Amino acid sequence: MMTNTVEAEGQLTPEEQKRLTADMHRSLRRKKFRALFLVAPLLIFIMVTFVAPIISMLYRSVDNPQVLEYMPNTSAALADWDGQEIPDEATFAALVKDLAEGRKNHTIGKAATRLNYERSKMRSLITGTARKAGRLKPPYKDKVIKIKAGWADIDTWKIIKRESKSLTASYYIAAFDMETTPDGEIKMLPEKERVYFKMLWRTVWMSVLITLLTLLLGYPVSYLLASLPMRTANTLMILVLLPFWTSLLVRTSSWIALLQGQGVINDILVWFGLVNDDNRLSMIYNATGTVITMTHILLPFMILPLYSVMKTIPPSYMRAARSLGATPFTAFFRVYLPQSVPGISAGAILVFILAIGYYITPALVGGQTGQFIGNMIAYHMQGSLNWGLAAALGVILLVLVMGIYALYSRIVGNNNQMTLR
């Protein structure tokens, strides 16, 4: 009876509900403004320094302005070209005009570099022709072909036409170890020339390995920290955090001192006669070095989330399991371990995501076989200056990480819900 009345009274008509919702929103508006005001500085900071660069990177991976901008006449002339035979005199005139102007304004190099990504020798073809373009008198077609025979190749023109669009997929095609033939067909590169996929795969499996190693090393330490009295735990925690207060470069270099051919560890092994002096172990400047060093550097990122989760598992659970007749082993695997899973997954996802984007340490200790995709991106940013490709690789990495995170939150999110439900 009682509950029935309450339910009947609790039922609101749709109109009343609408009004109630409006009242609620109004009463919360002030609060919302206040919250917005408080986060505004950080929000603006993040927009400027984080979101904007990411958007610009996303855009740069498909942005293709060079040919259109620095060879405008050629681009326009090629717009109606059918691609069946060498273009007519008018197109060559446009080309000469672009090259001459481009040389005068020092912009032709940018277009040349861009086209060179699609086919090597395009740069010398364009810059070589541009050098003489200013002195040419019409008719141009034969004279231009005489300067560089490449202009008689119909593929040259097909590539210029293709790249005179303002957006391109060619950086992504390159990032997937593929190429576009002049006829517009997309195919895999020959086995020997495939680099990026191999690099990406290596980055992933080495990150997985590093994550597993940090878990293996970090779990017992976290367990100890969580079960010790507060004071002792805090002291030990300083040892865990100590690496955080040391420069990354110092830590990496100290591993070089330890692991290199004439380093501490090899010296000791030789001294004990375990390793022949002529046959010292190569533990650095290869994948081994990267794994060892990164495991050490990323270990705190595993320990901290594990510790914070383990700290919340009351010791009474283990005691209860023991009192119910479980051996310490069973009690750990059936009661403690399942409850520490949120810590394991949080630590693992943190270490993995940090590892997959790592760049300084592999660069310093990775040698040839221990480089990560991050080093490749850095190379294209700083070395080859192919920013478009760097951006495409960056986007692929970003999508990969986001995909893994989505997978994680799917699995762990559901798990958490199950525990709470």
Place this chain on the structure above:
Amino acid sequence: MENSASSEAFVRFEGVQKSYDGKLLVVKDLNIDIPRGEFLTMLGPSGSGKTTSLMMLAGFETATKGNIYLNGQTINNVAPHKRGIGMVFQNYALFPHMTVAENLAFPLQVRNMGKSDIEERVKRALDMVELGTFGDRRPAQLSGGQQQRVAVARALVFEPELILMDEPLGALDKNLREQMQYEIKHIHEQLGVTVVYVTHDQSEALTMSNRIAVFNDGVIQQLAPPTELYEKPTNSFVAQFIGENNKLSGTLKSTQGGLCTVRLPTGEEVTALDINTVGLNKESTLSLRPERVFLEPVEGQCDNVFNGKVEEVIYLGDHKRVRMNVCGHNDFIVKVPNSTDNKGLEVGGITPIGWSSNDCRALDPA
């Protein structure tokens, strides 16, 4: 202390000491014999050593000195999971990642019981605590009282002969706590298991126990059934800790045939039972229950009669608590049953009060 034959004791603490730091004894020379089927409560303020004693019995703490026997066997070196003792923890310690049924099945699974056997026992245990339909839920989906019942059922499901309970009702609200007290008491009576129960709540201890061991400062102050503990405290700590108590301090002047005379600092002399005094002309604390004090006593009813000045009257429905100034103590409490004829209790008024010397106990100086 109890004089039951040691061979019959199911649980036996013999000269047990415990120190955590090698300087301070948390438990000093503990000796208890607990017969089979008894409900024994360890009662005391926090830090009195009661929980440590329980943990030593469960096997989570090791005794620094002395022996603990279970069923005649010393268990000092037996691992907790081999002791076969059921335990209910303060916050239940139900495994949050398992359902209620899985929690109950856990002790049976680790004992390698058959699947159908496990199912049947789990069902029976759930029925016993009236949670038959809750097997598929997780602990977090249950109310505090339901979690409590599951914890009790889990401690009982593998049919241990001894159950330990460490302040199991501490997290419940008052009504639920009282209800659960009866339920646990009834389960104990039905199953006949031996229960060792730790609490700091005296009313809980009085409600449930066969015997209560009052702990203070690592020592058992008194070990007795509830009525005896309340009616006949043997020292001033117990008198003060159990129930409400009026405390009057004075000097022992004479003793004669079980009675004694204590002179209060204000000069009055009180006749009381000589229970635990330390000697003539030494300090003694008189203990007197508030409900044993009479207002305006009839001639000859009481052999101790004094004047009291009413300081405060608190109305509690069925009775009134009257705070009076008696013999220089202004915290003297008298419980007056609520009836129509006690109107004269006005603050500031002087009323004669009295009590029988048989209700007043002369104890050790507090």
